[in-house]
Amino acid sequence: MQVPAPFEYERATSVDHAISLMERLGSTSRLIAGGHSLLPMMKLRLASFDYLIDINDLHDELGYIEAGPDELRIGALTRHRELLESATLTAAFPIFADAERVIADPIVRNRGTLGGSLCQADPSEDLSAVCTALGASCVIRGPGGAERVVSMEEFHVGPYETAVGDGEILVEVRLPVRPGCGSAYEKVERRAGDWAVVSAGAAVWLDGDVISDARVGLAAVGPNTTGIPEVSAALRGQTPSESLFEQAGAIAARSCDPATDQRGSADYKRHLADELTRRTLRRAVERARS
Amino acid sequence: MQVTMTVNDVEVTREIEGRLLLVHFLRDVLGLTGTHSGCDTSNCGTCVVWLDGEPVKSCTVLAAMAGGHQVRTVEGLAKGAELDPVQQGFMQCHGLQCGFCTPGMMMTARALLNRNPDPTEAEIREAISGQICRCTGYATIVRSVRWAAVHEANAAAAVTETTESPEAGEIDNAGRPAGSVV
Amino acid sequence: MTTVHERVDTFHDNDQKPVGYGRMLRKEDPRFVRGRGRFVDDVRLPGLLHLAILRSPVAHARILSIDTSAAEASPGVKAVVTGAMLAEQGLAWMPTLSNDVQAVLATDKVRFQGQEVAFVVAEDPYAARDALELIDVEYDVLDPVVDARRALEPDAPVIRDDLEGKTDNHCFDWETGDEAATAAVFARADVVVSQDLVYPRVHPAPMETCGAVADFDAVEGKLRLWSTTQAPHAHRTLYALVAGIPEHKIQVISPDIGGGFGNKVPIYPGYVCAIVASIVTGKPVKWMEDRFENLISTGFARDYIMRGEIAATRDGRILAIRTNVLADHGAFNGTAAPVKYPAGFFGVFTGSYDIEAAYCKMTAVFTNKAPGGVAYACSFRITEAVYLVERIVDCLADELGMDPAELRLKNFIRPEQFPYTTKTGWVYDSGDYEPTMRLAMEMAGYADLRREQQEKRARGELMGIGIAFFTEAVGAGPRKNMDILGLGMADGCELRVHPTGKAVVRLSVQSQGQGHETTFAQIVAEEIGIPPDDIDVLHGDTDNTPFGLGTYGSRSTPVSGAAAALVARKVRDKARIIASGMLEVSVADLEWDKGSFRVKGDPGKSVTIQDIAMRAHGAGDLPEGVEGGLEAQICYNPSNLTYPHGAYICVVDIDPGTAQVKVRRFIAVDDCGTRINPMIIEGQVHGGLADGVGMALMEMIAFDEDGNCLGASLMDYLLPTALEVPDWETGFTVTPSPHHPIGAKGVGESATVGSPPAIVNAVVDALEPFGVRHADMPLTPSRVWDAMRGNARPPI
Structure with missing residues (x-):
C-alpha cells in the first residue's frame, strides 16, 4: 500500500492565514491544492513534510478569471476544468483550451489547479509552456502581504524549483492582452493522459499582416520549460509564411536540449520541437487573422 | 484529528490521521468497499467518487480535505431500491x-x-x-x-413532474463490520 | 457451418429465453453495479492484521545483513520476518509451477529488483508500510544480467547459484518439428524470407492487484485463505505440499476477482507470507499488493526474441516455417504452463496454413528480472506463436508483391483436411477458414480500403491495413499429457436439482469477470430445461466445489463447459427413468422437449423437470433401482484441445509529421464454435482487442542497464484508455468442435492473441512508402518515427 509518511494536516482559511501558517510551521510545511502531483510523490516516499497546509478553501479568494483592458488575471487556485471551460479565457487565448484538453484527464482536471501545475515546475508540464508562450507574469505573495511580480523566465529556477520562497504563495498569473493575438498549443503523447513527449505553445501578435511579436514555449525538451527568444527575434517584423514557420521550427529544434527516455529518443523530440513549433505557429496565425 | 463530512447524505464524524487517504477512509473506516484502489498514482480511476458532486480520484485526496464537504460513492448512486x-x-x-x-x-x-x-x-x-x-x-x-x-x-x-427526493444512502451496507484506521 | 454477420443493436431489450443460450443479462451484475462485489481486499475479519513486504531496490545483490530491530519497535508492529527466519522452518523457498524453486523471502541473494526480502505485520496497513522504512538491509551489489542475449556469455554472472552445480544462466532448451525435413524444404524453395522479431515483456496488470487474507485457526488446525487466484483447487494442493498443512484442512476461497488474465495463476511469495504470518501471530492477516508491487514482481508475459523464417514458391505457396527463439524467463522459471510444455503451446506457430515442414528451436535463459512468462491472455504462448507467423506471412507477402489477404486465402488448411495434424503434431479439431476471412474482408470493405489507401498515398498520407488470421489451441488437457505439477488438467462439475426444481451448479473453474455465473447457468439450462434464473452457479471455494484446475488458457468453456453439459445430461438421464415411472411408460417411449418428458405420440402426457425433481425427493415409489435425489457429479477429461480461429483486420492512420498511430477501425470475426451467450462473447473479444492496442502501441516493461524496472507504475506502464481504441466491429462464424459435447471452443483469449499482429501489420503497411518491412512493438510515436527514417530498432 502506498501511503504518505505521517504529517499534520492544517487547513488555511485565507491567503494571509496560509502565509502565517507557513511562517509558523517553517520549511517542513507544504501547501497542497489539487494534490495530484504532491501526494503521489509523498506516497512513494520521495517527499515528506511535517505539515500539509490545505489551501482548497481559498478557492473563493483565488479561483477567478478576470479580463481587464491590458491584462487577463487568473487566480492561482483556478482549476484546470475552469480554465478549459472559460469562454473569456478561450476567446482571448485559445492556447489554454488546446492545452487543457490534453492535460492529465478530466477527473484530475476537476482538482488540479493552475498554481499547482506551475509550482510543480515539472519540465514536461503543459501550462508552464502556455504561460511562457503568452509572456505571463506570476504574482507571489509573502509574509505581511507583500507581493512581487516575476516573469515566467524568473519563476522557473530549475526543474521542480520555482521562485516561490519559504512562506510565500503564488496567488495570480497575469497574461498581457494585446491586439491581434492568436495562440495555439499542441502536444504529442504516447497515450491520452501521459506526460508530453514534447509539446509546444505559440502565440503571435499581428499588426495587419506583419508579426509584431511572437513567442514559442516548449515542454519536455530540456531541464526546464523553454521559451525561445531567438524564435521571437526571427519572427518579429516578418509576414507569416510556411518558410518562416520552417525557419522558426529549425531554431526551436536546435535551441532545445531533449534527453532520450521511455517517451522517445532525443532525435525524435528534437524533430517534434520543429514540427510542433511550425504547427502551432501556423494555427496561431490563422486564429490571429480570424 | 477529527473529520466530519457527509457521505451519501449521511453526516459522519471520525477521528483520523491527517495522512489518511479518502479512499481508505471510505473503505476501511466507513466500510464502503464499493470504491476500489487500483494504482496509487491517480492513473486508473477505480477510486473515483464525488466530492461536492464532481468526480475525483479518492486515492489522491486526503480524507481531511473532504472535511466539511459532500462525498458520494457507488453505494449512494441508487435511490433506495431503484437503480440509477x-x-x-x-x-x-x-x-x-x-x-x-x-x-x-x-x-x-x-x-x-x-x-x-x-x-x-x-x-x-x-x-x-x-x-x-x-x-x-x-x-x-x-x-x-x-x-x-x-x-x-x-x-x-x-413524466411531467418529479416528486421524489433522493433517499439517504447506507453507510454500513451488507452488515459488514467496519474496520478502523485511526 | 453457418455464417452470420452479427449486428449489434445497442438498445435492444433483453431477449432472455426461458431456457438455454442467447443474449441473457448477467446474473452477477446486480451486485457489482451496487458496489457490492466482494473482492479479497473487501474481506474484513475481527482482529485482522496487515502485511507489507520489503522489496529489493536492486536487481542482483548478495544480502550481507538485515537489521529489523527498529521496525520491530515501530508502533503497531506485531512481527517482522526475514528469509533467514523462514529458512529455519524450511519455508524460505517454494516450488514454482514449472518445477523450479523461487525464494519466498531472499536468503542469500536478491535476483531481481522488487524481489521479496522481508515482511512486516502490523495492526494497520499504514503502520506496516511505515515500518518497512526502518528495516536496514546491507547489500553487496553484483553485476546483473539484463539482456537475455548476454545471459549465456561465458563471463555472465551466474544468477542461480542456489541450484547445485549451476555454472551458467541456461534455463532449458526445447525443440519441435523436423529440423532436417524443414531444412530440405527451405533449400529447394523459390523464396525464403527471414525476419527478427521481438515480443517485448508486458504485464497483464488486472485492475485488482494480487492479495490474500490468511486465517489460520490453531484449534481446528484449519487454514482459510481468501486469495486472488484463478486456480483455487490447484493452489490448495500446492499449499498442502509446501506448508505441510493437510489438504483437508485448507480452504481456498477465491471471491470476486478483479480481472486475472493469467496474472493470478501462480502462487506468489506474498500469499505464502500471509499464511506464515497468520500462523505466527494467531490472527488473520491481509496482504494486498500495491500497483508498484504488482508490476515489478508478479508474472510478466512474453519476452521472446525470435527469428522467423518462411519458405514459399514464387506464386505464393507457403512450404515451411522455421523459428529460433531466445526466451527470457527472469530469475526463476515461474512459467505457468503444463509441465510437458515448457514453451507452452508455442508449437502452433505454423498457424492456419497447410505447409510441408516446420521446425522450432528454443533456448530459455535466466536473467535478473521478475519471473513469469505465461500470462496476459496468451493461451500458453500462442500470442507469441501467432505474432510470429502472422508477421512473417506479411513479410512474405511484401517480398512476393502479393496482397496479404490473397496470400493467406491461398494457403489456408482446407475444411476437408480437418481434423488436421500440423507439422509440429497438433491436431486441429475443426475449422473452415475461408468464410471467416471473407466475412472480415466484406465487413471491412477490403477492396475499398485498398483503393482509399492508394489515393491517400498519392497525397502523402499514411494509412495502413493489417490482417491477422489466427488458430488458437485452448482448453487444456487432456490429462494424459497435460498436468501442472502432477495435477491432471481436467475439471469437475456437480449439479444438484432441489425438490422444487431449482438447481445449483458447482464448478472448479474460476471467473475473473468472464461471467461464469451466467454462462454455466445457460449451459445447464439448455440441457435440463430449468430456466437459467433458477440455477445458481457456485465457484471459488474449495470446500464447496469439486476439484479442477481452474481458469486460464481459455479453459472454462472447453473444459468445464463440457463438464456442465455432461453433468446435466447425467441428471437428465436419471430424470428420464423417474419420468418413465411417473408416466407409466418405458424410457424408450419418452421424448425430451426442453424441460419436460413427453410420451411419444401422446403429447398430452408429460412431466416437467420440476415435477420430476419433486418426485425424486418426495414420497412415493421410484422405479426399481433408482436412488432418491436428483444430482450428479463428473470430472471431465477433454479428449483434445479445441481450436478457435478468427480473422482480424485493422485500419490505422499515421500522422506523417509526428508518427502518431491512430487505430481507426478494427474488424474482428471470431469462430469459437457453438456460441452460448453472444453478449458475453462479444465482451470477451472487445477486451482482448484493447489488449492488442496496448501491446502493439504502448505497453512494455522496460529495464535500464542496471536492471531497474522502468515500468512499475501506471504512469510508466501505459494501458490503453477509451481514447486509443475504436468502436470495435465484430462478427462471427460457427464451426462447432466435434469432440466438445456442445461444440463450444472458448474465446477468452482469442482477441489478445490475434489483435497485436493485425495492428503491427497495419502500421508496417502504412509505412510501406518508407520501405519499412518490420518494426517491433511497442509502436510508440518515437519508434514509428525511427522506422520511417530507416532506423527501426528492437525495443530491447
Whole structure:
C-alpha cells in the first residue's frame, strides 16, 4: 500500500492565514491544492513534510478569471476544468483550451489547479509552456502581504524549483492582452493522459499582416520549460509564411536540449520541437487573422 | 484529528490521521468497499467518487480535505431500491465484466450525464479517459452510458413532474463490520 | 457451418429465453453495479492484521545483513520476518509451477529488483508500510544480467547459484518439428524470407492487484485463505505440499476477482507470507499488493526474441516455417504452463496454413528480472506463436508483391483436411477458414480500403491495413499429457436439482469477470430445461466445489463447459427413468422437449423437470433401482484441445509529421464454435482487442542497464484508455468442435492473441512508402518515427 509518511494536516482559511501558517510551521510545511502531483510523490516516499497546509478553501479568494483592458488575471487556485471551460479565457487565448484538453484527464482536471501545475515546475508540464508562450507574469505573495511580480523566465529556477520562497504563495498569473493575438498549443503523447513527449505553445501578435511579436514555449525538451527568444527575434517584423514557420521550427529544434527516455529518443523530440513549433505557429496565425 | 463530512447524505464524524487517504477512509473506516484502489498514482480511476458532486480520484485526496464537504460513492448512486439509469445501462449493455473499475466508471458517467444529458460517443470516451478498464475494451461502457442517456430522456419525456427526493444512502451496507484506521 | 454477420443493436431489450443460450443479462451484475462485489481486499475479519513486504531496490545483490530491530519497535508492529527466519522452518523457498524453486523471502541473494526480502505485520496497513522504512538491509551489489542475449556469455554472472552445480544462466532448451525435413524444404524453395522479431515483456496488470487474507485457526488446525487466484483447487494442493498443512484442512476461497488474465495463476511469495504470518501471530492477516508491487514482481508475459523464417514458391505457396527463439524467463522459471510444455503451446506457430515442414528451436535463459512468462491472455504462448507467423506471412507477402489477404486465402488448411495434424503434431479439431476471412474482408470493405489507401498515398498520407488470421489451441488437457505439477488438467462439475426444481451448479473453474455465473447457468439450462434464473452457479471455494484446475488458457468453456453439459445430461438421464415411472411408460417411449418428458405420440402426457425433481425427493415409489435425489457429479477429461480461429483486420492512420498511430477501425470475426451467450462473447473479444492496442502501441516493461524496472507504475506502464481504441466491429462464424459435447471452443483469449499482429501489420503497411518491412512493438510515436527514417530498432 502506498501511503504518505505521517504529517499534520492544517487547513488555511485565507491567503494571509496560509502565509502565517507557513511562517509558523517553517520549511517542513507544504501547501497542497489539487494534490495530484504532491501526494503521489509523498506516497512513494520521495517527499515528506511535517505539515500539509490545505489551501482548497481559498478557492473563493483565488479561483477567478478576470479580463481587464491590458491584462487577463487568473487566480492561482483556478482549476484546470475552469480554465478549459472559460469562454473569456478561450476567446482571448485559445492556447489554454488546446492545452487543457490534453492535460492529465478530466477527473484530475476537476482538482488540479493552475498554481499547482506551475509550482510543480515539472519540465514536461503543459501550462508552464502556455504561460511562457503568452509572456505571463506570476504574482507571489509573502509574509505581511507583500507581493512581487516575476516573469515566467524568473519563476522557473530549475526543474521542480520555482521562485516561490519559504512562506510565500503564488496567488495570480497575469497574461498581457494585446491586439491581434492568436495562440495555439499542441502536444504529442504516447497515450491520452501521459506526460508530453514534447509539446509546444505559440502565440503571435499581428499588426495587419506583419508579426509584431511572437513567442514559442516548449515542454519536455530540456531541464526546464523553454521559451525561445531567438524564435521571437526571427519572427518579429516578418509576414507569416510556411518558410518562416520552417525557419522558426529549425531554431526551436536546435535551441532545445531533449534527453532520450521511455517517451522517445532525443532525435525524435528534437524533430517534434520543429514540427510542433511550425504547427502551432501556423494555427496561431490563422486564429490571429480570424 | 477529527473529520466530519457527509457521505451519501449521511453526516459522519471520525477521528483520523491527517495522512489518511479518502479512499481508505471510505473503505476501511466507513466500510464502503464499493470504491476500489487500483494504482496509487491517480492513473486508473477505480477510486473515483464525488466530492461536492464532481468526480475525483479518492486515492489522491486526503480524507481531511473532504472535511466539511459532500462525498458520494457507488453505494449512494441508487435511490433506495431503484437503480440509477447508469447502473441499469451497465447491466443492459454489458458495460462490466470483472466489476472492479465499474463503480468509478459509473460515478463518472453519472456526473457526465448530470452536466450533459445527451453526450456523444466522443464525449463519453473523453469523460472516462482517466479511467482504465482491462476487460471491456470500453465500447460497451460507451453504449451503457448512451443507454442511460436515452432512457433518461425517454423517462423525462414521459413524466411531467418529479416528486421524489433522493433517499439517504447506507453507510454500513451488507452488515459488514467496519474496520478502523485511526 | 453457418455464417452470420452479427449486428449489434445497442438498445435492444433483453431477449432472455426461458431456457438455454442467447443474449441473457448477467446474473452477477446486480451486485457489482451496487458496489457490492466482494473482492479479497473487501474481506474484513475481527482482529485482522496487515502485511507489507520489503522489496529489493536492486536487481542482483548478495544480502550481507538485515537489521529489523527498529521496525520491530515501530508502533503497531506485531512481527517482522526475514528469509533467514523462514529458512529455519524450511519455508524460505517454494516450488514454482514449472518445477523450479523461487525464494519466498531472499536468503542469500536478491535476483531481481522488487524481489521479496522481508515482511512486516502490523495492526494497520499504514503502520506496516511505515515500518518497512526502518528495516536496514546491507547489500553487496553484483553485476546483473539484463539482456537475455548476454545471459549465456561465458563471463555472465551466474544468477542461480542456489541450484547445485549451476555454472551458467541456461534455463532449458526445447525443440519441435523436423529440423532436417524443414531444412530440405527451405533449400529447394523459390523464396525464403527471414525476419527478427521481438515480443517485448508486458504485464497483464488486472485492475485488482494480487492479495490474500490468511486465517489460520490453531484449534481446528484449519487454514482459510481468501486469495486472488484463478486456480483455487490447484493452489490448495500446492499449499498442502509446501506448508505441510493437510489438504483437508485448507480452504481456498477465491471471491470476486478483479480481472486475472493469467496474472493470478501462480502462487506468489506474498500469499505464502500471509499464511506464515497468520500462523505466527494467531490472527488473520491481509496482504494486498500495491500497483508498484504488482508490476515489478508478479508474472510478466512474453519476452521472446525470435527469428522467423518462411519458405514459399514464387506464386505464393507457403512450404515451411522455421523459428529460433531466445526466451527470457527472469530469475526463476515461474512459467505457468503444463509441465510437458515448457514453451507452452508455442508449437502452433505454423498457424492456419497447410505447409510441408516446420521446425522450432528454443533456448530459455535466466536473467535478473521478475519471473513469469505465461500470462496476459496468451493461451500458453500462442500470442507469441501467432505474432510470429502472422508477421512473417506479411513479410512474405511484401517480398512476393502479393496482397496479404490473397496470400493467406491461398494457403489456408482446407475444411476437408480437418481434423488436421500440423507439422509440429497438433491436431486441429475443426475449422473452415475461408468464410471467416471473407466475412472480415466484406465487413471491412477490403477492396475499398485498398483503393482509399492508394489515393491517400498519392497525397502523402499514411494509412495502413493489417490482417491477422489466427488458430488458437485452448482448453487444456487432456490429462494424459497435460498436468501442472502432477495435477491432471481436467475439471469437475456437480449439479444438484432441489425438490422444487431449482438447481445449483458447482464448478472448479474460476471467473475473473468472464461471467461464469451466467454462462454455466445457460449451459445447464439448455440441457435440463430449468430456466437459467433458477440455477445458481457456485465457484471459488474449495470446500464447496469439486476439484479442477481452474481458469486460464481459455479453459472454462472447453473444459468445464463440457463438464456442465455432461453433468446435466447425467441428471437428465436419471430424470428420464423417474419420468418413465411417473408416466407409466418405458424410457424408450419418452421424448425430451426442453424441460419436460413427453410420451411419444401422446403429447398430452408429460412431466416437467420440476415435477420430476419433486418426485425424486418426495414420497412415493421410484422405479426399481433408482436412488432418491436428483444430482450428479463428473470430472471431465477433454479428449483434445479445441481450436478457435478468427480473422482480424485493422485500419490505422499515421500522422506523417509526428508518427502518431491512430487505430481507426478494427474488424474482428471470431469462430469459437457453438456460441452460448453472444453478449458475453462479444465482451470477451472487445477486451482482448484493447489488449492488442496496448501491446502493439504502448505497453512494455522496460529495464535500464542496471536492471531497474522502468515500468512499475501506471504512469510508466501505459494501458490503453477509451481514447486509443475504436468502436470495435465484430462478427462471427460457427464451426462447432466435434469432440466438445456442445461444440463450444472458448474465446477468452482469442482477441489478445490475434489483435497485436493485425495492428503491427497495419502500421508496417502504412509505412510501406518508407520501405519499412518490420518494426517491433511497442509502436510508440518515437519508434514509428525511427522506422520511417530507416532506423527501426528492437525495443530491447
